[in-house]
Amino acid sequence: MFAVASDPQIWAKHPAWDRFKEPVFRAYFDDALASRGGLTVVDKASGRVIGASRYAAFPELDEVEIGWTFLSRDFWGGAVNRQMKRLMLAYALVAFPRVVFRVGENNVISCRAMEKIGGRLTDRTESIVRGGKPVVHVLYEIDRTGFTAGPLNT
Numbered sequence: 001m002f003a004v005a006s007d008p009q010i011w012a013k014h015p016a017w018d019r020f021k022e023p024v025f026r027a028y029f030d031d032a033l034a035s036r037g038g039l040t041v042v043d044k045a046s047g048r049v050i051g052a053s054r055y056a057a058f059p060e061l062d063e064v065e066i067g068w069t070f071l072s073r074d075f076w077g078g079a080v081n082r083q084m085k086r087l088m089l090a091y092a093l094v095a096f097p098r099v100v101f102r103v104g105e106n107n108v109i110s111c112r113a114m115e116k117i118g119g120r121l122t123d124r125t126e127s128i129v130r131g132g133k134p135v136v137h138v139l140y141e142i143d144r145t146g147f148t149a150g151p152l153n154t
Contacts, residue, residue, distance in 0.1 A: 001029065001040065001049050004072045011070075015104035015135045019070075032068065041071065041084060050075050053084060055092065063141075064096045076109075085117050086152040089142060098143040102126060105136045114140040118150030
């Protein structure tokens with residue numbers, strides 16, 4: 001997985017822009033393991049690891065988050081992200097009425113990807129401190145109705 005994540009271009013527009021560095025990636029990876037919601041993305045044709053994603057449940061908010069996703073640049077702009085999100089959403093929406101996605105407000109690539117799969121930008125934001133500086137995240141959501149009628153199922 002680190003072989004894919006070690007590409008600095010993957011993280012260039014991401015709030016965690018330095019995740020291509022092994023110690024930073026190891027913290028991400030260890031956190032994914034500890035969360036028990038981490039997933040490995042494998043290309044069926046080659047059997048090659050091409051990325052990762054993760055679930056985080058928030059039962060008190062009646063929602064689950066899908067995030068921490070990255071893909072090898074070989075798979076950007078194709079069907080993989082759409083297929084992966086469709087599968088993850090279908091699974092999550094059985095137990096939760098909505099799924100949220102936290103995206104760095106300046107991460108244009110991820111914002112565009114969210115819009116392509118039918119994510120609706122909410123008015124919710126979150127700010128975290130990264131490297132001593134605040135980083136603002138916006139939240140997109142897809143609910144059961146939006147998923148059924150949205151672009152992932154057309």
